[in-house]
Amino acid sequence: MPPKPAKFYSAQTYRRDESLGWLIKRITGSIVCMADRHMGPLGLTHAQWAPLLHLRLQGPGPVALLASELNIDPGALTRLLDRLEAKDLVRRERSSEDRRVVIVSLTEQGQQATAEVPAVLSEIFNQLLSGFTREEWRSLVSMLQRLAANGEALRAAQNNDEDEIQSE
16 A cells, blocks of 8 residues: 655745756766766766666666666666676576576676776765764665555555556
8 A cells, every 4th residue: 555645845836946856866966977977988988887787786687677776767778688688797597497487697797897986886885975973864765665665565455556557
């Protein structure tokens, strides 16, 4: 069940500089720009290092799950995986339990290529958090985790509603 909506925003008082979407987009843009500067010499773009990092941290998994978790169109992810496979950074294999499922994993070269990504992102995040106290940082992380959980609950409820409509 989705959480009960708050009443912080209204059409009459809506301001872009207070918009969650706008602020998150600006922050994400800053992270991607700074990370791409650091990842460029490693031969990786954001489109490449983001799924590689996910595989490094989460381990091998189904392509469909990777697309869902990274919010990437499955067709676009397939094309990206083609390029990463050509660079010998990932490998795809059919699941032995279900031949319809394709499992993607990092190669040894993919492991090496992503070895520096956590350090680069840590440096960037620490720069973005300049002036924050540890308590403010923990509070921010906690609030963002709650926001993400609310978003996932809303997404799941919407998917359930769409499933019900389609079955009618």
